[in-house]
Amino acid sequence: MSIIKEKDLTLLEKTYIPQIIKGLALTWKQMFRPKFTRQYPEEKWAPPASFRGRPVLVQEDNGQERCVACSLCSRVCPALAIEVQAGETERDKERYPVKFEINMVRCIFCGFCEEVCPEEAIVMSDEYELVFSSQEEAIFGKDKLLVPKEKLQKRIEYLEEYR
Ligand code: SF4
Ligand code: SF4
Known part of the structure; x- marks a missing residue:
């Protein structure tokens, strides 16, 4: 783009009136175009299934966690945000997490924990608040x-299709 020096401007251009009119015309035109902004928080955004919100644990219909406390998620977490403490159980699995904690300040929503979990017990939810x-x-x-399985169905189906 060539530089226009002040001495080359016409008298009208020196008043900046044409530029102001041009700017106002552009604003006026934009006012009637579809809006891309959202009135958040009154108007919430519903993320697609591919969205990676906060990681959550899948809760089965019997109220138990699906997790078998293998600690793979904890090992792979680059932010060292997950702490799992395993305990033995008589239920349909051998181990369960006595303690399962995620430090949400550390979490970077990378989704590695979800990717590595052999049980699909930890998934990225659609929660972003x-x-x-x-x-x-x-x-x-x-x-x-812990979040009931039916609330995570969209993400579970997405993982089944694309993983
Ligand atoms: S999403 Fe990433 S950073 Fe967050 S807990 Fe899972 S592995 Fe760790
Ligand atoms: S990888 Fe899955 S099963 Fe293993 S501790 Fe993490 S959430 Fe539980």
């Missing part, structure tokens, strides 16, 4: 991590 007022509040235990 996370607010904490302290470091302690950001540590999510099983009470906050």
Whole structure:
């Protein structure tokens, strides 16, 4: 783009009136185009199944977690955000997580935990609204991590199709 020097401008151009009119015309035109903005938080965004929101644990219909406490997710997590403590159980599996915590301040939503889990017990949900007022509040235990399977169906089906 060539540089226009002030001395080369016409008298009208020196008043900047044509440029102001041009700018106003552009604004006026944009006012009648479809809007891309959203009135958040009143108007929520529903993410697609491919979206990686906060990681959650899948809760089976019997109320138990699907997780078998193998700790693979914890090992692969690049942010060292997951802590799993295994315990033995008499149920249909040998081990279950006595303690399962994710530090949501550390989590970078990479989805590695979901990718590596052999049981599809941890999945990335569609939740993106996370607010904490302290470091302690950001540590999510099983009470906050367990989500009923039917609420995660969209993501589970997506994983079955594309994984
Ligand atoms: S999404 Fe990534 S950073 Fe977050 S807990 Fe899973 S592996 Fe760790
Ligand atoms: S969530 Fe999956 S990878 Fe992590 S401990 Fe449980 S079964 Fe293993």
